[in-house]
Amino acid sequence: MSADTSDLTKVDSAIAGVDSTAAKDGAKETKRRTTSSAPGVMNINDLEKEGTKIAVAPDTQKTGWKLNTSPSTIEDSSILKKPLTTPPVKKIDLHFPLGLEVTARNLKGVTIKDALDAIHKQFKKKADDEMEEPYLKGFEWDPEESWTRLKVHTQKEGLPAGGKKSKKKGGDE
Template sequence: MATSPVETRGHRRASSSASGVLGATDLTEDHVLNLPKEAAKIGWKINTASSTLQEPDLLKKHLTTPPMKKIDLQLPTGLTITARNLKGVTFKDALDAIHKQYKKRADDELPEPYLAGFWHDEEDKGKAILRVALGANGPPTSSKKKGKGADKE
């Protein structure tokens, strides 16, 4: 009895996800989601595109270690947004998911229009949930940029 080609191939999407990237079911109580230090101080306006971030290199970095395929972002307003990427959720994926919810809102409609950062709460241990901190103030101004501009004059 011959086997059909469909039976021998296996599941087709196995190659679409990167190795080392965890799914929500792979996360256990032992896993701790570590965030890079840049996740605590972002200062991005949530109703603007992610490309307007002052540090464009940050967009390429994974949001968590180990990388996750899907992460729920809980905002202080009670809204939960899901960021997805089969190769691991990056900062760009998270910012784009937040922007999608707020892109049609005017500045005066948002009491806290700036993303202050992300953190993983102890009570969410073993879950792919990150808390989002919003703030009323934008990114801190750097004195280095002002100094370079003064030298060019």
């Protein structure tokens, strides 16, 4: 029995011997969430402070995507993996002309798919005749208006006649 109690006092003394404030200060020196975001991915607010310009991926203008359909219906699905902006950002607000705003987020850098998913979430329950301009035309970054968000441009028609249309919908087009 005496061996058991001596083990306990050793453990207790080890705990009591640790300076709890020193342990806490050490933890504060390292940032907690660095592992969840990829290197090179920026916070949009930091870019604004530094005055870093943002470029929007031009591929967003070639989708012919209808806002109330799943982004997976885009014919060239390889563009979905591309970053929406250069440099990549963790989150960005997408602002529609009529005032609706959605936020696309991805700690590894917002991709075109992330942006389309955020938009689709807002429009998936809308019928075609409820939307005046149901097709995505593209995104525009206008630092004069707002550094931290992109304007979403929509249009009445899908891709021009020369473009490819998705065949997944059936013969209703």
